[in-house]
Amino acid sequence: xxxxxxxxxxxxxxxxxxxxxxxxxxxxxxxxxxxxxxxxxxxxxxxxxxxxxxxxxxxxxxxxxxxxxxxxxxxxxxxxxxxxxxxxxxxxxxxxxxxxxxxxxxxxxxxxxxxxxxxxxxxxxxxxxxxxxxxxxxxxxxxxxxxxxxxxxxxxxxxxxxxxxxxxxx
Amino acid sequence: xxxxxxxxxxxxxxxxxxxxxxxxxxxxxxxxxxxxxxxxxxxxxxxxxxxxxxxxxxxxxxxxxxxxxxxxxxxxxxxxxxxxxxxxxxxxxxxxxxxxxxxxxxxxxxxxxxxxxxxxxxxxxxxxxxxxxxxxxxxxxxxxxxxxxxxxxxxxxxxxxxxxxxxxx
Numbered sequence: 001x002x003x004x005x006x007x008x009x010x011x012x013x014x015x016x017x018x019x020x021x022x023x024x025x026x027x028x029x030x031x032x033x034x035x036x037x038x039x040x041x042x043x044x045x046x047x048x049x050x051x052x053x054x055x056x057x058x059x060x061x062x063x064x065x066x067x068x069x070x071x072x073x074x075x076x077x078x079x080x081x082x083x084x085x086x087x088x089x090x091x092x093x094x095x096x097x098x099x100x101x102x103x104x105x106x107x108x109x110x111x112x113x114x115x116x117x118x119x120x121x122x123x124x125x126x127x128x129x130x131x132x133x134x135x136x137x138x139x140x141x142x143x144x145x146x147x148x149x150x151x152x153x154x155x156x157x158x159x160x161x162x163x164x165x166x167x168x169x170x
Numbered sequence: 171x172x173x174x175x176x177x178x179x180x181x182x183x184x185x186x187x188x189x190x191x192x193x194x195x196x197x198x199x200x201x202x203x204x205x206x207x208x209x210x211x212x213x214x215x216x217x218x219x220x221x222x223x224x225x226x227x228x229x230x231x232x233x234x235x236x237x238x239x240x241x242x243x244x245x246x247x248x249x250x251x252x253x254x255x256x257x258x259x260x261x262x263x264x265x266x267x268x269x270x271x272x273x274x275x276x277x278x279x280x281x282x283x284x285x286x287x288x289x290x291x292x293x294x295x296x297x298x299x300x301x302x303x304x305x306x307x308x309x310x311x312x313x314x315x316x317x318x319x320x321x322x323x324x325x326x327x328x329x330x331x332x333x334x335x336x337x338x339x
Contacts, residue, residue, distance in 0.1 A: 022302045022317040029328060029335050034296040036274050037263040038189035041205070042198075046184070049206050050176060050213075 119143050176213055183226060186298060187233045189261075193293045194237045194286055198259045200244070204236040224307075230298070231308045234290060241286070269338045273331075280330040288323035295320050 026034065072079050120143055187208060191201040211232060212218045222228045261281065262274040281289055287309075294305045306316040 022313065029331060030296070030324065032273070032335065033277060033327065033331070034299075036270075036277060037265075038185070038297055039192065039260055039263045041184045041188035045202060045205070046180060049184075049202070049209050050173070050180060 117143055117146060176209065179212060179219075179225075179229075180209065183229050186226065187229055189297060190230060190290075190293055191233050191237055192259060193261055193281060194234075194290060195240065196259055196261070196282060200237075200240055201259070204233060204240060207236045207240075208232045224304070226298070227300070227304055227308045230294065231310070234309060273334060273338060276331055276334050277327070280327050283330070284323050284326060288319045288326075291316055291319040292323040292327070 119141065123141065184205065188201055188205055191204040192198070195201050195204065208229065219225050219228065261278040265271050265274065281292070284292065290309055291305055294300045294308060295302075300308065302313055302316045302320070305320075306313045309316065311319075
């Protein structure tokens with residue numbers, strides 16, 4: 001229950017329609033100024049101004065989901081079969097890795113098998129020249145295993161291992 | 171924002187925003203740029219007026235921001251225009267009454283002599299009928315600053331317009 005003293009402490013009620021103390025009643029000149037009509041916006045501007053409306057750039061998750069859905073939905077079986085193929089590939093790959101870890105030998109392609117040794121190339125050149133000149137073909141020499149490059153350095157070779165143009169003294 | 175809602179906003183507020191922008195910039199092209207920027211901002215928001223009670227005040231504030239940005243950007247060009255004394259755009263509607271036409275011409279000239287901060291307050295007070303509280307909120311200035319700017323601006327207008335006003339009365 002509010003006491004008389006509390007009621008005395010309440011601030012005085014301010015009527016809602018009471019103008020702010022800063023507001024004043026306009027005089028005649030002020031009213032005449034306010035009476036003057038401003039120029040309206042040119043009617044031809046409306047189309048131009050409203051045409052400047054650009055599409056809203058959105059980067060939300062729903063946009064991405066919608067875009068993915070629109071991309072996938074037209075051909076669901078194609079995407080499903082592609083996914084199944086990937087699952088098979090991943091399964092085979094993981095099983096091969098598992099077998100390798102358990103000691104099963106892995107086949108390895110010999111990368112040097114396709115290379116042609118220099119002696120074999122010389123032999124083929126000789127065969128071609130013999131066929132062209134109708135001469136007896138030289139006997140095929142056994143292919144020597146390639147020597148290390150350092151062994152090429154000798155009296156008949158230059159400093160870098162290439163054949164020297166200058167005859168050396170043996 | 172939908173196109174129809176944007177058109178509704180344009181129909182309801184474009185004249186007021188244009189008059190405010192024109193009074194501050196005094197150039198049709200600048201007022202048009204300002205309007206375009208304001209409505210472009212509105213168009214690029216889904217719910218631009220959501221939670222806003224005073225739509226006109228909010229739009230006037232957007233317009234004021236756009237004008238301030240424009241003036242800052244075009245400060246150099248504006249000086250050039252002033253130097254070449256280009257005729258400012260017509261601020262008031264044309265009238266067949268010669269007395270009114272003379273008064274409007276003088277009023278437009280008097281307004282153009284006001285500093286832009288006083289001109290903004292005078293415009294919002296006289297032609298938008300806003301209270302000082304709403305003017306202060308729109309221009310984001312203290313309440314007493316809005317009131318004092320209005321008083322200073324109005325005094326200048328009175329001094330300039332009083333002889334013509336007395337003559338025409």
